[in-house]
Amino acid sequence: MSDVVTRFAPSPTGYLHIGGAHTALFNWLFARRNGGTFLLRIEDTDRERSTPEAVKEILEGLAWLGITWDEDPFFQTERMERYRAEAGRLLAEGKAYRCVCTPAELDARREAARARGETPRYDQKCRELRPSQTEGKAFVIRFRAPLSGTTIVRDLLRGDVAFDVGELDDLILLRSDGSPTYNFVVVVDDASMGITHVLRGDDHLNNTPRQILLYEALGYPLPRFGHFPLIHGIGGGKLSKRQDDVSVTSYRDRGYLPEAMINYLVRLGWSHGDQEIFSLEELTGIFSLENVGKSPSRFDPERLLRLNAHYIKTGSPERLARLLVPFLKKRGIEAEPSPWLAKAVRTFQERSRTLSEMADSSVYYFRPKDPDPKAAAKFLTPEMAPLFEEIAREFAALSEFTPATIEAVLHRAAENMGAKLGKVAQPIRVALTGGTVSPGIFEVMEVLGREEVIRRLTHSSATIRKN
């Protein structure tokens, strides 16, 4: 048994987005690959913005993707005592101090520093205050960071990155209401949860030296760190919930398959030679940090869509039929997973990129559709009425109604007209499906069944004659 322990630590302030899922996936894969443990920690210390709905949505998203966690999720709001105790310890040891600067004062000084072109940083005003001077005032607890020196982050992916400690800050550990802040809880939690590998997005690289200082002050052993490249939005820059469509569950709801999402995500910043298609299971055997790149990538919905098309095309019809049912229901079609539905699905696997598309384009399997006016004008011409009737009669006389016997009938009809098959097939397509685009017409008829085909052809010819 390996001793690798990784985690994904989302803050439940919204849905699970592409970036979070990417981070979760890499952590999960690294743990699974190394026979380790993957944990979930819900960073809900920001009570204002955290919601139980977001927690549910995030867990659902992960489960949908097939990313499984090994223990019940940890909730930071349930661990407050631990944070306060650790902060108290630092205070007692002189490694932290009380600061009575108010948010307004800090804001003003920060702005002034910026105006002067300096790095906004806490000016350490309260660093040497005596206890009597903080008496009766609201205070926060600040970390007494070393004043000088260099902290080196030994990053698994980027090598050694040096930070001048002077650039760092006396960060706030406990707010005036006693709640802990991010950099502090992360350290306390990662250490107490036994996290061995902290793998996260590049945007946290700057936080790492601060956290290392905290590890040292608290006397915790250091985990290994690895920062992988961020996923940028379509316009470049951080993914934006406004510009980019990045909610994982929204993709699910639009008919994307989890394996497509996983496959898409894993190839962002990671590669395995020229291979493009990976299953989750396969990944747990080959994923390696060594093949993780360094430069950011850009979210490309087109590529995700294409991958989804691939998985729809190659997926099992039975499973897709099952997944399709709710999409049909949304369109007012009550269907059950069945061999028949699987057969219907099969005719659309090569021409649907999402389950939504499949549901949209297959409605005529479930109920007749009025022909598109333009298609009707072009194909449902008067001379088609007798043809439809003739073909319907021949279908009725067939001993077996299969693509092969259907094809024979249509070919004969075309020959009699001295025309190509298309001359006959296209009008029939319109009569049967209401449009000019569909799967192969013989397959469509097989799915529809002889009775329904005859009914629709008869109905169409009657309509033609009426006009």
Place this chain on the structure above:
RNA sequence: GUCCCCAUCGUCUAGUCUGGCCAAGGACACCGCCCUUUCACGGCGGCGACCGGGGUUCAAAUCCCCGUGGGGACGCCA
């Protein structure tokens, strides 16, 4: 502004650590052709990149330096 990271086709990337096999490979997108009852799928072909400049070397996409560009971080958010 300060600090940090990054830099190969439009996009995802292989190649960079361990220089020569790279007149740079694959995939998506795009364009053309073929297949074909429509649409797709598929097949074949095309377009298309080593950010710039110096250096090191017999040899640089690969190593070093400087520019430039992009990104991230600088909260009593996480």
